[in-house]
Amino acid sequence: MNHHRIPATVRQTYGAGDPATAAGSAGGFSNFGDWHGIDAAPPSPEDRIRSQEQLYRRVLGTLPGPAERLRLAEVGCGLGSGAALALREFRFAAVTGVDIHPDQVERARAVNSRALATFPDRLAYTLGAADELPFPDGSLDGVFSVEAAQQFRGLTGFAHEAARVLKPGGRLAVATFLSAPGAEVAERLSILLAGFADGLDVAHPLDAFTADLAEAGFVDVAAESIGADVWPGLDGYLADTLPPGHWRRNFHAAWTSGLLDYHLVTADRP
Numbered sequence: 001m002n003h004h005r006i007p008a009t010v011r012q013t014y015g016a017g018d019p020a021t022a023a024g025s026a027g028g029f030s031n032f033g034d035w036h037g038i039d040a041a042p043p044s045p046e047d048r049i050r051s052q053e054q055l056y057r058r059v060l061g062t063l064p065g066p067a068e069r070l071r072l073a074e075v076g077c078g079l080g081s082g083a084a085l086a087l088r089e090f091r092f093a094a095v096t097g098v099d100i101h102p103d104q105v106e107r108a109r110a111v112n113s114r115a116l117a118t119f120p121d122r123l124a125y126t127l128g129a130a131d132e133l134p135f136p137d138g139s140l141d142g143v144f145s146v147e148a149a150q151q152f153r154g155l156t157g158f159a160h161e162a163a164r165v166l167k168p169g170g171r172l173a174v175a176t177f178l179s180a181p182g183a184e185v186a187e188r189l190s191i192l193l194a195g196f197a198d199g200l201d202v203a204h205p206l207d208a209f210t211a212d213l214a215e216a217g218f219v220d221v222a223a224e225s226i227g228a229d230v231w232p233g234l235d236g237y238l239a240d241t242l243p244p245g246h247w248r249r250n251f252h253a254a255w256t257s258g259l260l261d262y263h264l265v266t267a268d269r270p
């Protein structure tokens, strides 16, 4: 894979400074979390970690069993803690975490060195891009992705690659924030959120993604809105950890104004 294909903002964000150590992140994850049932006010750093683990569990729970037979890939694995959780808790046959950033792949291997030693043939982290997945045709039972697809430049290539690497009957499960339709939405998101303004995040409309999946040959494409489990809880945590007015707190406003929502999208390869 060509190093130069990494978008500049992605290369910078996950380069020298590790974003998982930034304010608002915790526990070797880098996602907003599923806060369902986490009610402490204010939430603790342990609650923050639990929210991120819960988001993984929610995504992984959509993959049809028996788990011990499933060979999976995670696209945009970041620090790899989610792939390790998948193996530890769900006991899948094998999980390979893929990330476009070589520093993230290196971090994932370091953070999860014990899990790698425990499951030498079942856990791996490797360099790869969403639109050029490092797997043969029809070789996987499941592909999942947690809060990474908003950074893919386009979702058409990802949809085709996921369809290519899945076996017949395989499932794709993607959790991320996707935008509402409409020409002005991307611009309004850029005004509210620095991530969209500087190009780290891309406004992908949900309906365009589900259309891409259908066009790539997936069936039973389904999208569940889970924003209510993500942003109120996250905002309660950030209120305590970020300075007032920090742009990250605007995600909550972007959600309440209907500009974006957090979705869990699943699709089956016939």
Ligand SMILES: C[S@@+](CC[C@H](N)C(=O)[O-])C[C@H]1O[C@@H](n2cnc3c(N)ncnc32)[C@H](O)[C@@H]1O
Binding pocket: 010, 014, 028, 029, 030, 031, 075, 076, 077, 078, 079, 080, 082, 098, 099, 100, 101, 104, 128, 129, 130, 131, 145, 146, 147, 148, 151, 152, 153
């Ligand atoms: C917000 S982090 C999420 C990490 C992890 N899934 C988690 O929930 O903790 C997004 C990750 O996606 C990776 N990424 C961005 N664009 C990608 C692409 N086109 N292909 C593969 N990985 C990508 C980034 O390098 C980063 O590690």
